[in-house]
Amino acid sequence: MVSEAELIQGCLEGKKEIQKQFYQRYAPAMLGVCFRYFNSREEAEDALQEGFIKVFANLRSFRNEGSLEGWVRRIIINTSLNMIRNHLKYKFHTDIDDAVNVISEDEDIVGEINREEMLRLLQELPPGYKLVFNLYEIEGYSHKEIADMMGISVSTSKTQLLKARKWLQKRLYLLNREKQHLDFNNG
Numbered sequence: 001m002v003s004e005a006e007l008i009q010g011c012l013e014g015k016k017e018i019q020k021q022f023y024q025r026y027a028p029a030m031l032g033v034c035f036r037y038f039n040s041r042e043e044a045e046d047a048l049q050e051g052f053i054k055v056f057a058n059l060r061s062f063r064n065e066g067s068l069e070g071w072v073r074r075i076i077i078n079t080s081l082n083m084i085r086n087h088l089k090y091k092f093h094t095d096i097d098d099a100v101n102v103i104s105e106d107e108d109i110v111g112e113i114n115r116e117e118m119l120r121l122l123q124e125l126p127p128g129y130k131l132v133f134n135l136y137e138i139e140g141y142s143h144k145e146i147a148d149m150m151g152i153s154v155s156t157s158k159t160q161l162l163k164a165r166k167w168l169q170k171r172l173y174l175l176n177r178e179k180q181h182l183d184f185n186n187g
Helices: 006-013 017-035 041-057 069-085 117-124 126-137 145-152 154-186
Strands: none
Touching: 006 017, 006 069, 017 041, 017 069, 041 069, 069 126, 069 145, 117 126, 117 154, 126 145, 126 154, 145 154
């Protein structure tokens, strides 16, 4: 297996086989990142391709401060956000003061949900909710960072996160009830 240093050097030298290996090493995980931001495979793949163009174009700027995968991930996320911003079809308009009735976080609503069901639910989140949820809960950005990236207020970021959580909690509750009903009828 080729080391990260060899991958970087080979890519900088324009070696096509090394560039292919670089892409094959990081693309599967980065496609998973893109899927969290886009509903269709085509959009996710577009973001992935656009992101890798930027990765290869900016590889000289990688300073070995942190992991290469983390650096690639950041470029992929930023590319995804830019694509979303450029095609923004929704507006953030609710303030945190309007967010009410959020279910307590300590309630056990996840139950027996499997990974595929959870990914499906995340894909079904409304666009604004999904964006903030992914950036905050999965990528670990702060509300201030999200607000700066998306050109929204911090309170709007917080509101979108609260609404995303509430939306997911309702869907998880319904999914668990559905499963219990099926178990009862099949038992």
